[in-house]
Structures are given as C-alpha cells and as structure tokens.
Amino acid sequence: MGPGRMIKLIYSKFRYSVDGIHETWLTEPSFRQWLALVLLSDICALLFLTDGLRIMIIIGSGFLLLASELINTAVEAAVDLVTKEEHVLAKKAKDAASATTLLTFLTLVSSWLLVLFYQ
Numbered sequence: 001m002g003p004g005r006m007i008k009l010i011y012s013k014f015r016y017s018v019d020g021i022h023e024t025w026l027t028e029p030s031f032r033q034w035l036a037l038v039l040l041s042d043i044c045a046l047l048f049l050t051d052g053l054r055i056m057i058i059i060g061s062g063f064l065l066l067a068s069e070l071i072n073t074a075v076e077a078a079v080d081l082v083t084k085e086e087h088v089l090a091k092k093a094k095d096a097a098s099a100t101t102l103l104t105f106l107t108l109v110s111s112w113l114l115v116l117f118y119q
C-alpha cells in the first residue's frame with residue numbers, strides 16, 4: 001500500500017471516529033455527563049498534581065471511562081437495531097456493556113485514591 005493510500009485510510013478512520021464521538025455527544029446525555037466529570041478530573045489533575053506519571057494515570061483513566069461509554073452506546077444501538085422486543089440476550093448484552101462503564105468509573109475513582117494517598 002502506497003503512502004497516499006495509507007494517509008487516506010488513516011484520515012477516513014479518524015473521520016469515522018470523530019463522527020462516532022459527535023453523534024454520541026448529541027444523542028447520549030450520559031456521555032455528556034461523563035465527559036464533564038472527566039474534564040473536571042483532568043483539570044484537577046493538571047492543577048493539583050505535580051508528578052507527570054500520576055497525571056497520566058488520571059488522564060488515562062478518564063479516557064478509558066469515555067471509551068467504555070462509547071462502547072456502551074455502540075452495543076445499545078446494535079441491540080436496538082436487532083430487536084426492540086424484550087429478550088434475555090438483549091438484556092445480557094446491554095447489562096454487560098453498562099458494566100464496562102461502572103468498572104472504568106471505579107478505575108478512575110481508585111486511581112484518584114491511589115494517586116492521593118499512596119506514596
């Protein structure tokens with residue numbers, strides 16, 4: 001594959017990703033709430049932490065949380081596309097996707113506890 005085609009491919013992948021974030025931002029209030037929390041967390045990290053590694057842990061945990069909310073949104077959309085009917089597998093898929101957000105939120109909380117209290 002030539003460099004021109006490679007750049008085109010990277011650009012189109014990037015554009016689709018931006019579309020995904022934009023659409024999720026417009027349609028999912030929970031994504032906007034998590035984004036506000038993550039921005040607050042990142043600002044606090046940049047203002048009050050001095051160690052670069054600790055700042056990176058907090059910012060990385062925030063990205064994980066937002067990524068899991070995007071995955072959660074993707075699973076919800078895919079399940080709703082397949083069926084609007086009550087189904088045990090639909091529940092399983094949506095609950096598991098929702099659990100990723102809970103776990104990454106706990107990752108952010110425990111990262112803050114570790115960064116603040118572990119020397």
Ligand SMILES: Nc1ncnc2c1ncn2[C@@H]1O[C@H](COP(=O)(O)OP(=O)(O)OP(=O)(O)O)[C@@H](O)[C@H]1O
Nearest residue numbers: 030072076083084085086087088090091094095098
């Ligand atoms: N088709 C379905 N069959 C069975 N249970 C479902 C179905 N759709 C949703 N549920 C249940 O309802 C819950 C909420 O689903 P919903 O699609 O409303 O997500 P949501 O409220 O938008 O979630 P979030 O706040 O994570 O975005 C799911 O986690 C699941 O337990």
